[in-house]
Amino acid sequence: MRIDIGNCMDTVASPGISSESLDSLAIQVSEIHMDIGPKITNNTFGYAALNPPSPEEMKQLFTISDSFFNFSNVLTIGIGGSALGSKTLSTALGISGHHVLDNVDPFANLDVLNNLDLSDTVVNVVSLSGTTIETISNFLIVRDIMEKQNIDWTSQTFVTTASKGYLSDLSDKYSLPIVPFPESIPGRFSALSTVSLAPLLILGGDVEEIIKGARSGLESLSRSLHNSPGYAYGALTTELFNLGITSNSIMPYSERLETFTEWFAQLWSESLGKDGTGQIPLRAMGATDQHSQLQLYRAGKRNLMVTFLDVIDHKTKLTIPPPDFNTFDYLSNLNMDDLLRTELKTTEASLADVGCPSVKIELTEIDSFQLGQLLHGCMASCIISAELQGINGFDQPAVEWGKTALKDILTGKSSSESSSTQNKNSHWIEK
């Protein structure tokens, strides 16, 4: 993995990063690294996410995955950070058999469950707190269906949680294996921890290579921004944000990275969206969104940057056969890989042409190693960005209000939150 920052420098972009700013950022990154390096090493809360799982954690994981080796599917029940890490990895790597319930949409959930052979499925219930309403609800529904199908759910279910709570009690009652949710890692930073690796391991994913990629990311973190793609990306996006680039469109040229954009959006939003600040992550997809978003990116307000993800080799060759009429002779025998990469190049140039800043992340291919590097680099970026802005990147205080309101309504408790939901301000417009 490497990143090209040329198109966000002020020689191209406006606003863009000046060479003086880059020097200043390099000094700040160096100082921050001196501060957080030991925090990473000491597994301090949050920073611990940059460490690959320990050999002990992996040993425990292997024991659990071995016991489920003969199942074809894993159903992960979680929401937010409890689901997005494993979903991102399995989607990007094309690992089939990983299914996810990460919403409480009855139509969508039944669609998943009706198309899944639950007798051949390991159920993976994930909640850091062990008390997430959506996750407990979905688990209860899945268990009920399994019981009705005479499936011994207790023999094919494991939970991923911290030490206390409903899931832990459930594990005690039914002797379900537990993958401990590392208590020093916030949910959205758990993509390279045992939390996300468990389903992949059961389904035969190359977890060792993902961890090697994460370790390579860890080794790339240094006092020099110029040798640390993760730090560089975080520092530059923060500086661009300070220059008025309030949105960042994540635009991979690979459908396999679609879930990655959701994961990135969560990481960015929950970590950096606080204290009246925070760059807004957008999700886009190349080349499709050239026919959807590009008009706005090029011609709208200059308050947006684009992060391209360029995959050199898609490892699937599709060659375009000759067309009927000579107007399209130039398509004949073109590789679709090459077409897709040329589309990226032209879009990148199209934005540079009008001074819209962009950064390009390049992967030679989407394999386990580079995916480990990519996710690690994004987490390091996010952490350095929070440090540069002096905000706590590891909490999410603003989601508590809604959680309290939800619980209070469901339990019938009167509180300022629950009574606020009786919207007295409604102003309906209808014909």
Add this chain to the structure above:
Amino acid sequence: MRIDIGNCMDTVASPGISSESLDSLAIQVSEIHMDIGPKITNNTFGYAALNPPSPEEMKQLFTISDSFFNFSNVLTIGIGGSALGSKTLSTALGISGHHVLDNVDPFANLDVLNNLDLSDTVVNVVSLSGTTIETISNFLIVRDIMEKQNIDWTSQTFVTTASKGYLSDLSDKYSLPIVPFPESIPGRFSALSTVSLAPLLILGGDVEEIIKGARSGLESLSRSLHNSPGYAYGALTTELFNLGITSNSIMPYSERLETFTEWFAQLWSESLGKDGTGQIPLRAMGATDQHSQLQLYRAGKRNLMVTFLDVIDHKTKLTIPPPDFNTFDYLSNLNMDDLLRTELKTTEASLADVGCPSVKIELTEIDSFQLGQLLHGCMASCIISAELQGINGFDQPAVEWGKTALKDILTGKSSSESSSTQNKNSHWIEK
């Protein structure tokens, strides 16, 4: 369909719409309606999109769809507005058998094609110009596969295009049926035209009800903003944009509306993103993104609004069975519909609590009629917003630069665009 604007008024939100602004907007909408009403009636370019297809167009469509009545699948090959309309409708209505190739990603495309019985599939090639590189490329690949499988592709392919171009020539050569792309409707406004309805009709969708919904939307357009949900939404989002609300997160509480958010994002971006202006559409999903985006929405810069889509009845009952421990007794026998709607209510209140503006669009259920209303209302919103801002909502000049660059590179033509793509500004960061 009705919309609640209470939470974007300045009695709740900051910035928010004052009652004086609302009065002023109502007057402007009234004047604009007097101006564009005749343009709609006369099928003037762009405005024509607000008219349902004519009986003649529908007759032609029925003839084509009848000839394909015995196929189980339709494969739509298009990109941008040529694919998003039909994809939005079929996904929302749960119409199975509609498959879409709307990218030139070799991995993703082969995944679709390898899981599709092409002998039982109608191929629908859609391009307004008939010269879209991605669409022609995908068509050539699909045809090649069909020929290799000894399928007479000519007997199960139709094209949707304007009068001239590659697809029209192809139709002449192989006697393929043509659905005429209405020349007065820009691609991204074609969701309720024959372009998008064709695949649904073949697959048994209730096209008549969609059209009835569109007609109901048309009838709701009046001089009074207070009786026109579409105009009201467009006017209010424009006013909020002028007050600094530069982003608009579209957040349905239904997975079936996920593609709708892509469609909306295209409509908004390509129509309004020009002349240095344009509100940035974000795509979100409730309840999942409460665990992902909500932190940013509530605690970030006050430059964002949320558009909720509330579905009262999901028409799929899932009841949560009793939990093991009494901490979660309150979930017992709860309908998932009710849980999902309560989540929406609490999130809406959570944003109102901090003055973040939101609008709620309410559907009693996701059926053909209300979907027709919804898409019609969004297009009317977009048109009124462009009028209020004095911009041309129907062109997309900024995408041409990249298209020219792409074609010039592929044909080996030297031009200022193609030479710009030889990025001389690269500045790589790697370990």
